[in-house]
Amino acid sequence: MVYAEDPLMIRGGGSGDVINKFDSLKIQHRNLSTRHTVNLAFNGVAAQSSLYNYSWASIAIDGDKDSGSCTHTQKETNPWWRVDLRGLYRVRTVSITNRGDCCAERLDGAEIRIGNSLENNGVMNPRCAVISHIPAGETHYFQCNEMEGRYVVVVIPGRAKWLTLCEVDVYGSRPVNLALKGVAVQSSLQGSYIASRAIDGNRQTFLPHFTHTQEETNPWWRVDLRDVYRVRSVSITNRGDCCSERLDGAEIRIGNSLENNGVMNPRCTVISHIPAGETHYFQCNEMEGRYIVVVIPGSEKILTLCEVDVYGSRPGGA
Structure with missing residues (x-):
């Protein structure tokens, strides 16, 4: 005390x-x-x-x-x-x-x-x-x-x-958001909604402040943290204008492999639902990895992310 x-x-x-x-x-x-x-x-x-x-x-x-x-x-x-x-x-x-x-x-x-x-x-x-x-x-x-x-x-x-x-x-x-200095890519591009919009530090949830893939099978988004970290938590902000249910069932995966674009890395969590415009936090219990991947399993899916924050530390506390 x-x-x-x-x-x-x-x-x-x-x-x-x-x-x-x-x-x-x-x-x-x-x-x-x-x-x-x-x-x-x-x-x-x-x-x-x-x-x-x-x-x-x-x-x-x-x-x-x-x-x-x-x-x-x-x-x-x-x-x-x-x-x-x-x-x-x-x-x-x-x-x-x-x-x-x-x-x-x-x-x-x-x-x-x-x-x-x-x-x-x-x-x-x-x-x-x-x-x-x-x-x-x-x-x-x-x-x-x-x-x-x-x-x-x-x-x-x-x-x-x-x-x-x-x-x-x-x-x-505030802990350091590791994603801000990362490099983002995604499985496809709809319009000008590029992958990097999810790591620009802007939590606005309406057009044009989010990523957007084409409608496809297993759409994914990935950030390369450019080094290996022990990830404590990941936060995801869902779009606020419509279609919040599109993110239901998405998986957060963390690891060092780029096999199959990283979607086979160990799973941190499955997103049940994030209401429109809200930010939810997911505990990953210091899972170790360089790549954070969000993937929606299934056919005819669209992946949209307004912001993805990643919190953790280097192995060994460096």
């Missing part, structure tokens, strides 16, 4: 960035400087399992640490709160401010979970920490050791629980 020796100062507001300055932080009796750290949650989108008395989920990411301005769920089983950071981050630290008027013990046993899955509302993502106790009105900091994820979830396991949060701050950094 981390706590600030000096008061947390928040500057800005509205559409501006929230900048948190700490004169020093103490982590298990060690000092850590974190000046000019951006609160990633401030520009996120919050949701929660239920609503009590207009205490909206977004109150916990409004930059206001007033311990009387808080979210509130109904009394229920496993109440949860979640912020979508709207991108993949390596999360170093999460801070939570507890309510100051009463009932501080209600937060005891809450879990902070971080990951890319929305299965069961994200409460099954890997766990960063369990909150033993935060005294009324206080802010405590929890180290998450650069856990990677888009969603930060706070959940209280158990029956007849209330979840109240006055503020949740998230600190971390």
Whole structure:
């Protein structure tokens, strides 16, 4: 657990960035400087399992640490709160401010979970920490050791629980998107929708910001990372104007072989469905390879990709 020796100062507001300055932080009796750290949650989108008395989920990411301005769920089983950071981050630290008027013990046993899955509302993502106790009105900091994820979830396991949060701050950094410096090719070309549009860093989902193959058997798209990496995750953004179902059943394959254009490399995952205009993340558990391939098995298929991001590291951590 981390706590600030000096008061947390928040500057800005509205559409501006929230900048948190700490004169020093103490982590298990060690000092850590974190000046000019951006609160990633401030520009996120919050949701929660239920609503009590207009205490909206977004109150916990409004930059206001007033311990009387808080979210509130109904009394229920496993109440949860979640912020979508709207991108993949390596999360170093999460801070939570507890309510100051009463009932501080209600937060005891809450879990902070971080990951890319929305299965069961994200409460099954890997766990960063369990909150033993935060005294009324206080802010405590929890180290998450650069856990990677888009969603930060706070959940209280158990029956007849209330979840109240006055503020949740998230600190971390974006991992490097390996695909940006890669070389992309695809099985065929429709119009001017070239393969490189999926690695240009542009997540726009309408014409002309995507790739497009001809209608064909087993259409594929591939990025050459130009070196071997251990791939942690791949994100794919689907087109937003129409035809999102065309990507259903596509496979992500990772490896070092170009046999049959790389479509026989080991499989990371099968894409069940990505709704129009959305970005989904797929865990590949450090599969090793130079080539990332997206292929749709079957006849009379069309492959369209708005963006493909690849996150990982060199073998050996280099």
